[in-house]
Amino acid sequence: MYEYHDFYKKNFIFKIIQNDLKNKTHNVICTRFPPEPNGYLHIGHIKSICLNFFIAKFYKGNCFLRIDDTNPTTENIEYIKSIKKDLIWLGFKWDGKIKYSSNYFDLMYNYAIELINKNLAYVDELSIEDIKKYRGTLSTAGKNSPYRNRSISENLKLFQNMRLGKFSEGKMSLRAKIDMKSKNIVMRDPVLYRIKFQKHHQTGIKWCIYPTYDFCHCISDAIEGITHSLCTLEFQDNRMLYNWILKNISIKHYPKQYEFSKLQIEYGITSKRNINLLIKNKIVNGWDDPRLLTISGLRRRGYTASSLKNFCYHIGITKQNNTIQLSYLESFIKKELNKIAPRAMAIIRPLKIIIDNLSYKKKIELKVPNHPYDKNMGYKFIYFTKEIYIDNLDFSEKEQKNYKRLMLGNKVKLRYAFVIKAKKIVKDNNGNILYIHCKYYKNTLGLKINKKDKEVKGIIHWISCSYSQSVLFYLYKTLLNKKNINNTDNILSYINKKSLSIYNGFIEKNLLKEHQKKHFQFEREGYFYFDKKYSHKKKIIFNRILSLR
Incomplete structure (x- = not known):
């Protein structure tokens, strides 16, 4: 069980549900997670997933996975597969079969025909522009379309012809007839149906008009x-239309x-439009790039499902928009890995040391713990040999004054x-x-x-050259150099060009x-994750999740 359930159950949505059950408005609670298959899920979706699935489990109800697939132009099977994979990885199981809005x-x-028959919908020939x-603005009322007062019979005929594919894309749309002077x-x-001659991943070519x-x-x-x-909360104004x-x-x-605040994190990019822009401009290497806050990116970076869920449970559910510090998200994976990650030594920027007073034939076996505080993780053996690597830093x-590492003529302790x-x-x-000759x-x-101790300046980490394995270290910084961006911002102007550094280094052999x-904690360097998906025999990759400081 997670640590924050009691705290989590005090949010306003739980209070609403408790009241509904008390008043017998509902006997069985039913929620859903309804993503659009136009991109990969991100950390904001985890907040919604946790809420909907936890409510259903807590009240012994149902939570469905529904794919809201209304726009075949931007949707594909790849995204649906990634949605299922992410939910399973997070440890959530939906009730029944996956549902599709296209069903x-x-x-x-x-229902659209019913609205036309009630004179509550009409076929419009205005262009999107x-x-x-x-439509007007927040300060000026809209004005009626010249096609708004068509007869019911004419609208029915035109809508049927839209369905039969007799009009080109953008030529016509079906709109609700509500109030062009509404303050909302x-x-x-609003448009209810539009023409799209696009094959749908579930319905094929059956339809050429699609609901909004x-x-x-x-x-x-x-x-x-x-x-x-x-x-x-971004859908608050849409509730009236709902x-x-x-x-x-x-x-x-x-x-x-009911609406709650979306999850926003410093330096984070969750907009699918913006992520697509970054992929198109080759700033990131796909939806699972570890610099992104997509679930697949976080997973590849080394975040665990439990750390992400605990984070979402702890920030809770409110109606107040705020931005969460990135360090707060990091604290959850750090807390978890501090307990479970074995310790090891790794050299990211190698500098060779030759031990003059040790024979090439000799090796000194050293017994070291896999974890300083967990004896159950056991011990391992490393070897001190004539040639070793230290980090060039x-x-x-x-x-240098107060320099606690190696210089000519001074001493340091090897871990x-x-x-x-x-x-x-x-x-x-x-x-x-x-290389450097040492004694x-x-x-x-x-x-x-x-x-x-004035003679020995400090303690540094090292690896035997003979008992090491060559690897690539991917070190990440924030993708953006601005904490918060708006939808109107040009995201490309805020890209941190030094968000990824790649080093050829070494880890302990075997x-x-x-x-x-x-997962490993490489001493003095941080927490790292073995990127099995993109590694092979000649190219072993470790992603740094976060540094120790």
Whole structure:
């Protein structure tokens, strides 16, 4: 069980449901998770998933997975597969078979005809651009389309001809006849159907007209017997249309819509339009790029399902929009990995050290713990040999005040091993350091270094050259250099060009074979995840989830 359930159950939606059950408005609670298959799911969807599935489980009701597939132009099977995969990975199981809004297209068409017969819908010939112009603004009322007062019989005939494919795309649309002067712009004769000569991934070429999301969504909820239709605040204005449609068609069940704040995270990109733009411009390498906040990107980065769910349960459900600090999200995976991730040493920026007073034939076996606080993880053996790697950031040619690492003439302690002293630097013809000659002190194994020690400057990590494995380290920074962006912002102007750095380095030999795990804490470097999906024998990739600081 998760840590935050008691806290989570105090949110306003639970109070609404409790009251509905008390008043016997509903006997069985039914929720749904209804993504559009026009992209991969992101962290904001996890907040909605947790809410809908947890409510259904807590009240012993049902939660359906419904694919709201109303726009074949932007949808495909790949996205549907990714949605199912993400839900299964998160550990949620939907009730019954997957539902598709397209299953109800015949019913929706009949409901559209019902609205026409009630003189509540009409076929319009205004272009998309003109519909926007006629709609008005927040400060100015809209004006009626010149086609608004067509007769019912004419509208029925035109709508039937739309269905038969007799008009080109954009030539006509079906609009609700509500109020072009409404203060709520959504209610100014919204489009209900549009023409799209596009093959649908579920219905094939059966249809050439498709319902809009607003028309389809509420009807799908009603058909499925959803009791509480939960969505983010951006759909608050659409609730009036949601209710209008259901009130004006002959459908028995009448769900109610409730809105909560969407999940926004500093430096995060969740807009599918923006992610597509980044993919198109080759700024990221697909929907599962570890710099993205898509579920597949977070999974590939190394986030666990439990850490993401705990994060969403803890931030809770409110009606107040706010932006969550990225460090807060990171704290949940850090807390989890601190307990479960084996420790190991890895060298990201290798610098070779030659131990002058150790024979090439000799190796010194050292027993070290897999976890400093969990003895159940056991021990392993590493080897101290004549040639080792240290990180080049742990050596400085120039004298630096308060420098706690290796310099010529000073001493440092190797983690779990000996004290060494730098004696000589060897460079190539271009002045680049090839390696450093050092001396090791045999009697310093197990020596504890304290801050007051003036002779030994600090402790650094290392790996034996003979007992190492070459890998690639992918180090990530935020994709954006601006904390918060608006929908109107040009996202390409805020891209951090240094969001990814790739290093050729080394890990302990046989590390992956010995542990059979993917998460590791590489000492002093951070938490890393073995990217099995994109690794192969000649290219082993470790993604840094986050640093230790």
